[in-house]
Amino acid sequence: MEERIRLFRPAFGEAEKKALCDTIDSMWVGRGPQSIAFEERFAEYVGVKHAVALNSATAALHLGLVCAEVEGQEVLTSSLTWVSSTESILLAGGRPVFCDVEADTLNIDVEDMERKITPTTRAIVVTHYGGQACDMDPILELARAHGLTVIEDAAHACGGLYKGKSLGSLGDIGCFSFQATKNMTTGDGGMMVTNDEAIATRVRKLRWCGITKPTWERFRPGQINRSWVYEVEEVGYKYEMTDLAAALGLAQMDRLEQNNERRRELMAGYREAFADVPEVQPLAARDYALSSCYNAVIRVEGRDELYAHLDADGIDSNVHFYPNHLLKIFRPYTTRLPVTEEVWEQILSVPLHPLLTDVEQRRVVASIRSFVQGAQGSSTQAVAG
Numbered sequence: 024m025e026e027r028i029r030l031f032r033p034a035f036g037e038a039e040k041k042a043l044c045d046t047i048d049s050m051w052v053g054r055g056p057q058s059i060a061f062e063e064r065f066a067e068y069v070g071v072k073h074a075v076a077l078n079s080a081t082a083a084l085h086l087g088l089v090c091a092e093v094e095g096q097e098v099l100t101s102s103l104t105w106v107s108s109t110e111s112i113l114l115a116g117g118r119p120v121f122c123d124v125e126a127d128t129l130n131i132d133v134e135d136m137e138r139k140i141t142p143t144t145r146a147i148v149v150t151h152y153g154g155q156a157c158d159m160d161p162i163l164e165l166a167r168a169h170g171l172t173v174i175e176d177a178a179h180a181c182g183g184l185y186k187g188k189s190l191g192s193l194g195d196i197g198c199f200s201f202q203a204t205k206n207m208t209t210g211d212g213g214m215m216v217t218n219d220e221a222i223a224t225r226v227r228k229l230r231w232c233g234i235t236k237p238t239w240e241r242f243r244p245g246q247i248n249r250s251w252v253y254e255v256e257e258v259g260y261k262y263e264m265t266d267l268a269a270a271l272g273l274a275q276m277d278r279l280e281q282n283n284e285r286r287r288e289l290m291a292g293y294r295e296a297f298a299d300v301p302e303v304q305p306l307a308a309r310d311y312a313l314s315s316c317y318n319a320v321i322r323v324e325g326r327d328e329l330y331a332h333l334d335a336d337g338i339d340s341n342v343h344f345y346p347n348h349l350l351k352i353f354r355p356y357t358t359r360l361p362v363t364e365e366v367w368e369q370i371l372s373v374p375l376h377p378l379l380t381d382v383e384q385r386r387v388v389a390s391i392r393s394f395v396q397g398a399q400g401s402s403t404q405a406v407a408g
């Protein structure tokens with residue numbers, strides 16, 4: 024019996040085990056020196072002044088929207104994204120305005136976005152779907168013209184570029200995820216990046232119950248007395264990253280570029296394999312983007328049947344994502360999104376992770392090809408009958 028082929032897999036090794044053990048041995052597992060080192064290294068990698076380590080990208084999005092002061096204001100976003108990306112708008116008291124996507128990239132449709140700007144629009148949240156950049160130049164131009172804050176949902180985009188610049192560094196705030204399936208993972212975790220000192224300072228307080236002096240700064244060796252004295256000026260949250268997670272993050276950064284290279288190689292393999300299969304359309308690759316290739320999405324008629332076919336062949340697949348504007352909590356904000364509503368029925372993410380072997384990828388391709396041939400056979404029979 025062949026082993027089941029997983030959709031995603033974390034790429035861990037001895038370095039991650041050692042990082043965890045060393046942190047446990049240090050007896051400081053909450054936020055401390057590992058988190059500070061991870062923030063410094065991540066800021067340098069993305070090319071920004073500040074990186075603030077958090078326990079998820081959801082926390083980064085929420086605090087980013089709080090800093091953008093969206094309460095009672097409209098926030099433009101796509102619907103074909105992870106639900107916490109749009110829930111964060113509600114959490115921050117904003118009103119989501121759903122925009123359609125480009126059918127071939129699933130990134131936000133800038134023209135639809137422009138049509139939906141009103142005097143009460145305050146911010147834009149753009150998801151770099153699958154790690155491929157949204158077209159940031161026109162988005163930033165619109166934002167400048169209308170005084171909007173741009174928040175990049177870069178949850179999929181560790182290592183992705185737009186015209187040579189790191190995703191997450193182009194807007195006012197970038198939000199990265201280190202959740203279990205992501206290009207680099209700390210189990211769960213996130214990072215907010217920004218060049219804005221005031222935002223970084225506020226988020227550093229908000230992530231730790233609003234406290235002005237974090238625990239490490241108060242209790243590290245050599246600190247002055249009365250370390251229990253601090254101030255709280257604003258209600259905050261419990262959103263910090265732990266040093267256990269940060270130690271994993273530092274070890275994962277060592278592998279990121281190499282792993283992303285393997286992801287790109289596998290993605291190119293899918294494109295080549297389906298070049299002569301018009302029924303199977305991988306998402307388009309834009310010239311301005313170097314994708315981090317978080318997921319491999321194909322568009323296909325009979326998506327649900329293909330999912331069942333792959334499952335029977337021992338291959339995992341999934342749909343990213345159920346359109347958020349169709350969910351109950353977003354009913355007050357729902358609207359018609361013709362492209363999203365058509366395309367989401369056709370999309371399927373197929374296995375893509377750095378540990379996927381060429382042999383496994385050939386099995387995935389063969390299973391998809393056999394599905395297409397079977398579907399062709401049955402439609403020929405239907406016509407003949």
Ligand SMILES: Cc1ncc(COP(=O)(O)O)c(C=O)c1O
Nearest residue numbers: 079080081105108178200201202
């Ligand atoms: C597009 C997108 N945004 C945001 C998130 C939230 O990330 P996290 O799980 O780190 O909160 C995810 C995660 O899974 C995602 O796919």
